[in-house]
Amino acid sequence: MDRSETQMGLKNTTLMSRRRAITIMGAASGLPLAGIATQSGAAAANLYTWEGAALGAQASMTLAHPSREGAERIIDLAVAEVRRLEAIFSLHLESSELAALNRDGRLSRPSMDMLTLMTEAVRFGSISDGAFDVSVQPLWKLYSAHFRNNKGDAKGPAQGEIDDVVKLVDYRRIDVNPLFINLDKKGMEITLNGIAQGYITDKVSELLRANGITNVLVSLGETRALDTHPNGRPWLVALKDPSNPNRTDRTIDLTDMSVATSGGYGTEFDTAGRFHHLFNPGMGTSALQHLGVSVITPRATVADALSTAIYVSPTDRADAIARKAGNVTALLTLADGRERVIRA
């Protein structure tokens, strides 16, 4: 039996962290994924890989397709979609709608994507009673500036500074409607990093589905399974062990479901891990009650936002948030290593 591997700029990379890795594996309808051995061992399809960067992270897409032209076309489409959305949601691209919103405090005539995602963001704010808050960007700025400028000061920013910035964090002060998005307070800033990856995952999934690519596992920061594995089984997705992010500790089956994981381990400001990017919006400090939270639900946007919301909420609030959101399974790893499963 023969197995051919066609490569488009394919390079071997070391195992990337799943949160940062952007991977799409899919197959045209009816074709099994290359590299997946069936019982008979007969399956073979060409494997095409693209590597690049998206939303500031390394990204790759892998796709099995009978023809090189077909694969290139679809990868081009998917990359173009990622680029298009990146140009809207990026914090760092000066021309992005988000950057304009943060600069001016208002944005008139938001695009459909910006409008939809901001509406979702505010909705998750209210579902989670403010645990998920896209207006935490000033906090992130405060912390990153603090740790950049005071490398030795491990205590974090002064309480006074935090208190001043926390006043700017309130999703209810964001007006979203088709005419404009308005930040009600001077100095407010938005980050969509807690939800845009999920949204992009959803949009690329829809695009692939519209182009006849079924049975896909799309992993653009968050993971969404379209349909089943080409073999008919559910997709199997391994979750990182939150206490040792270099290993995986459990697998879940996904069929037409998305999973998102939040953990502070990705972006510690300090070596002790007491300060990271997931803030409790009300207190202005990094949330430490969980090591990791994974949320499984149909849409990646929802999974992305809820995993953050539950991560920064007190553990006893998690049930209520999951119940409000509905159709959610959440896997929580508490700070002491205990695990909880919530279904709602």
Add this chain to the structure above:
Amino acid sequence: MVVGGIFGGRVMPANLVLRAMRNIAVGLVMAVAGTLFTVPAAQANWVDDVKDLLTPEFLAQVWPGEEITLGEPEGRPLAIPVFVDGEQVGYLISTKQVGNYGGYAGSPFDVVAGFTNTGQVTGAAMLLSHSEPIIGHGVPQSRLERYLAQLNTVHIWNRYTAALQPNVTQGATISAGLMRDAVILGARVVIRTRGDVYVGPPTVDRTGFEALAWEDLISGGSMVRLSLTNRDVAEAFALAGYNEARPDIPLGEDPDGTFLEFFAALATPASIGQNILRQKEYENFSREFADQMFILAGVGEYDFKGEAYRHAANQKRFDRVQIVQNGNVIYFHGDQYKYKGRLETGQGREGKVLNQAGVFGVDDPLFDPLAPFMIQVLVHGTADDAAITIPFEVAYQLPARHILGLEEEEMAMGALSSSDARPIWVQAWIDQQIDVAVLAVALIILTIMLIKQDAISRHRYAYKFIRLGFLAFTLGWLGWYANAQLSMINVLVYLQAPFRDLAWTSYMVEPLIVIVAGYTVFSLFIWGRSLFCGWLCPFGALQEFLARIAKLFRIPQFQVSRETHKKLWPLKYVVFAALVPLAFFSPEVMVGAVEVEPFKTAITSHFQNRGFWFVVYAVAVLAVGLVMERAYCRFLCPLGAGLAAAGRFNLVRFLKRKPECGTPEGETAGGCHLCEVSCEFQAIEPSGRIDESECFYCLDCQVEYFDDQRCPPLAVERKRRERGLPPKSAQAPGRKTFPGGLVPQPAE
């Protein structure tokens, strides 16, 4: 080691392990027999031989970092349990062994890999024996070793990890890929069959095997039985409701004789299929009927298979047996049928021989093997020269022991309804379904109240109670709780909608606003703008409550002259007219300009967390309202102006008037001015006409209208009635009775 393994959560009896090992031994012998000239003889006894090769140094490669001890090799595919501190934590497998199991045996290497019970590969290395010189194959051994060393990053369930494409091993790519696949596939099978984890939606257990005798299958519900005597069939035909109904096949003489003894089972689960069929048969059939398969068997006078399935004219369907599930008929087909010959229901003398047996594949997407269904045996006959069919049926529900994932905690993930990735606006409506229902009920009550306005206006105090009650709802629930304050922003958003290429769904994400807006548009045609302003505007309600309180505390009320009123009310239209173009040409400016509405401060933000001047403005507006009721609504509110402009076209006027109301046309004084004075909003002109654009539909004028203590014409009628005089209106209909004019004080 523990004798026996864990089998789908149940302890597997030791004899089954032995049976499995026997199977492997047989398989090994056969494999060796076929490849004797290429494989050294030492491989034949891998189980024994391999132990000598698993040196501590080697084990450190495949299971680094922990002190492990090995159990006895066991199971199918063969795996060696790994123990750490006496606890079984994982397995070692050999690609040679799982490769044989998995179907490829071409790789010349034997790779041993370790993995944990949860599926994390711990390491992999080539097992080198003196009898297998690897150099001879011309493959760069070091590259292969480097590749294998990376396998410890693999999680066996995590196949989408693109990091481990074996293209580092130039010259041995295919071998490397096969090894990786053998490790992953073998490890999966080992975990699926022996591990205590199955994570996923419920599915038919095709691997977990448990020895069950025929009686066990029957008593556990794995197999069902249908026994029909000749009498049963004759009675069924007799009761079918036809004259002279009889089966096409003549029934036997003996009424107690067996017409058909029928057995049916879903054969897909290993613990059913492999207990009825021989293992090899089960595996062959499983491959052939990839979806689901049944075993149907019978004995008796009736051949349940019939002949129809042989003929294309019948679409090769079996016409004497079928499945019914959820109202769908699932047919068995001749193309998916394998003759099985005979089956015995038990050992020795107790066993009954079933001489008609077959294996039937089912790949109908409508069929759900986990859900209950009926298996029907059909007996065809004639009645009144027409064909009839009598079904005999037996219910089947696959027992839970054959379903993987049902008892597992993680199963609930499968219970999540899939494919309902709802769009956000649908989600919003579902989220707020209770609020939507409350609002809908409130609007229905409001509509009924206004239809019955004459009836409730007759009762001054009841009416006051009803109105204040509804306004309390509007302010407290609709405004402060649900934040469903319709504002200029909504109007402008809707106005510019035709010129934007946003999906209509963008306008649906706030259910309560959509409903209030929709109801308001509807009401414009019937009641004009006044319905929203007077009943559904939370800020309006707030002003009205404050005015009531002001009057309670006897704060002097101030009323502008009619001339000033006429100069002031157009102001709100100016504000409206200024805002509309901003929506189209400069939304940035509009964001600030709509702050002329104090709604956000007073209603949606509860006066909190807003800039100082916004609060000052809102308080100032409300303060003016304390001395002049609804001053904001009357003179400034652009939303009210917009609605009033649109409400010009309302079709009907419900507010009742009398001929006596107001100064008659062509005169400069006279007529009744009771309502005019009682209207706080100066919406009633001296002529008696109600200016609907300025009206808030508070119904105060209607309360006066029906009050026979206060409305002069009614009071006159009442007094005449009390004196026993005939109604004056009978004498002089339509005559104005108050030529001198009459201006009473408004009622409290």
